[in-house]
Amino acid sequence: MLRQDTIAATATPFGMSGIGIIRISGPDALAIARRVFKPSGGKCAWKSHCLYHGDIVSADGKTVLDEVLISFMRKPRSFTGEDVIEINCHGNPIILQAILTNLQELGCHLARPGEFSERAFLNNRLDLSQAEALSALICAKSAKAYAMGLTQLKGSLSKEIDDLRLLLIDALAMLESAIDFTEDVSGEKIPDVPPQINQTLHRVQSLLLSYRSSRAYxxxxxxxxxxxxxxxxxxxxxxxxxxxxxxxxxxxxxxxxxxxxxxxxxxxxxxxxxxxxxxxxxxxxxxxxxxxxxxxxxxxxxxxxxxxxxxxxxxxxxxxxxxxxxxxxxxxxxxxxxxxxxxxxxxxxxxxxxxxxxxxxxxxxxxxxxxxxxxxxxxVNDETESTDGAIITNLRHKLALEKACKNIENAKESIASGMSAEFAAFDLREALDNLDEITGKKINNEILDKIFSSFCIGK
Ligand SMILES: Nc1nc2c(ncn2[C@@H]2O[C@H](COP(=O)(O)OP(=O)(O)OP(=O)(O)O)[C@@H](O)[C@H]2O)c(=O)[nH]1
Ligand SMILES: [Mg+2]
Structure with missing residues (x-):
């Protein structure tokens, strides 16, 4: 999904403060910044990840709107993976609004809630569970909730889901070779439950248990x-x-x-x-x-x-x-x-x-x-020891994991009861799809829109 437009939004809360930040992201971010920024000393090298001092002027170049520090983050080394400009102006809603209006005149669209994070996700800067962790971290109401958001943002859950996927893919490979073999030699027995299935089941159950504690925080x-x-x-x-x-x-x-x-x-x-x-x-x-x-x-x-x-x-x-x-x-x-x-x-x-x-x-x-x-x-319990500190804090993740858990249990049952390995393989593929919903590898656009629209503006 390619996004060609350039978006802008205030990233700091509405109200008076020392500094207010406006973010711009998209292909025209730098060109627009060049139009509105007049550097002190007249020159600006626009080196990536450097701060420059100067004035922001109106779209027609005639009025100084504020004295600012501005930075440029060249793609892909930015939060969204696109060219990003951040303007640090004075934190007065009148100033922020004036700058935003002028940016709109130069072609920026106002960002929807969560649109920066959505672009970061679409550009593979973070997976869906990390984007959600970011939103949870911003809204955290206790120190523990914030710490949990941060751990997840750093990828603890993503890594656990990746590990679980690998285990399931291994198990699936075993089942599929059994299926091929059975086709050649009629009546060949289906193997015992592969150990990877039991391991995955145990780890998925531990993750599910962690939801109760994390929800408490x-x-x-x-x-x-x-x-x-x-x-x-x-x-x-x-x-x-x-x-x-x-x-x-x-x-x-x-x-x-x-x-x-x-x-x-x-x-x-x-x-x-x-x-x-x-x-x-x-x-x-x-x-x-x-x-x-x-x-x-x-x-x-x-x-x-x-x-x-x-x-x-x-x-x-x-x-x-x-x-x-x-x-x-x-x-x-x-x-x-x-x-x-x-x-x-x-x-x-x-x-x-x-x-x-x-x-x-x-x-x-x-x-x-x-x-x-x-x-x-x-x-609150400490039943998360087998998941390398990964926990789930989000209802969407819990529901997807519950479905994956059911799929794995079904696979286990059908192998144990001597059914064709095809059935178990089918269940394991479903389990993989359900795990992929968590990280967003497989998810429909409607759900994505719903998730990101609950984020704050400017994030
Ligand atoms: N000595 C003593 N009296 C208590 C204690 N706890 C409550 N009481 C008394 O027991 C009576 C009933 O207390 P409440 O807290 O109204 O009891 P309740 O269970 O809410 O009663 P209902 O609302 O009628 O269901 C009051 O006279 C309290 O002062 C306690 O630990 N020791
Ligand atoms: Mg009472």
Whole structure:
């Protein structure tokens, strides 16, 4: 896809700042720059990757618009792979707009969001996963999210995908030689599952696991506090956030709506949700509130089931525990500042093995630091060791990897069940296509447009 036009856009945010940058990219970038730039001392060698001082003048050459530093990056050694000019002017939107208008008069088109990155991708300066990492890095909301974007920009995921491709191509070659052989010698057996298939499957699964942790850093996790009325759910929300967001009373059934607040734990935004106490509803409002709890539990990343250790366990507690066995559960035994009606071991058998059991007091704050650590362990894991630090942070990549994973599993199954190697070969080719979607080796233009249009202008 050849792009012949020259584009320009402001690369710095709208507002007053010391410096504002305008970028120009395309075949006419240098010719246009020559028209608007008047170098101090009258001469400019336009050496690539050098800075020159001078004035930017209007398209007719009559008006000085600003005093600037300008640089030229000759293709292909530029971000887009095309000739690129960067004008460092003063950071006032009036100045930037005036320069841009004059550049348009000289034939520049205003760049669409992400168009510089799109050109970089089309000119093979970076692959699609790196372009997406760049966008994620610019939008990162935590230091960890930024670090993950940077690692991916440097090619960690691209390399892992390339390695996986090579393994699959090896496996495919083995299968294809088996197919050729079978044609010659009728009844020849299909080989065992090639080791490359198992290796690829393991590494794809590790990558998929990394999504949960990375998503925690980029978007945060949602944790619901549930339990029967009066166990201290709202008190716990307030204690964890340090704010009086939810009403606390000793009347069971105080909370009706979902009450949400966010805290940052170890760089991860944790969206805590306090809920109505679950019991046989006493009226229509409470019923609505309890319905809301069940709906939101289904979408949550984690669940704190709160029990009141100062009162005997009841049927209501047991129902809540039974209905949430498969979730990511923390069982928090609250009110340990009061005398205990039962011990921790009493509830152990009620919860599944994967549940974490903690003792806390929302009133005194006891056990809350431990609870915060446990919340983070719900969502962050270190299961990425076999992928050389490559992780996935992007939903598009996750969906493509899930498809590839399914293809590889299908290939494995058909070999194991003695089917013709043709079937497995077909699945492995599909897996390759799905991996190629991630790096953009194989992707349709509509998806490309959609991806790049979500980038910022000037990137
Ligand atoms: N002693 C003690 N009291 C607590 C603790 N946590 C909460 N309480 C008290 O328990 C009562 C109920 O607290 P809430 O936080 O309103 O309970 P809830 O689970 O939100 O109740 P509903 O909204 O009705 O479902 C209040 O009187 C709190 O002060 C605790 O750790 N120790
Ligand atoms: Mg409450």
């Amino acid at each position: 980029t978007e945060g996790i949602s944790v619901i506090i549930t339990g029967k009325p009066n166990v201290g759910k709202s008190s716990l929300l307030n204690a964890l956030t340090g704010r009086k967001k939810a009403i606390v009373t000793d009347i069971p059934g105080t909370t009706r709506d979902l009450i949400t607040d966010t805290i940052i734990i170890d760089g991860i935004p944790v969206h805590l949700i306090d809920t109505a106490g679950i019991r046989e509803p006493q009226n229509a409002i409470e019923k609505e509130g309890i319905n809301l709890v069940w709906e939101s539990i289904a979408d949550a990343d984690g669940l704190i089931i709160l029990l009141d250790i100062s009162k005997p366990l009841t049927e209501e507690d047991r129902i809540i525990i039974d209905k949430n066995k498969s979730a990511n559960i923390i069982a928090a035994l609250n009110k340990i500042d009061l005398s205990r009606a039962w011990e921790e071991k009493t509830v152990k058998s009620l919860f599944p093995d994967h549940a974490k059991i903690l003792e806390i007091s929302a009133k005194t704050g006891a056990g809350l630091e431990e609870l915060k650590k446990t919340i983070i362990h719900l969502s």
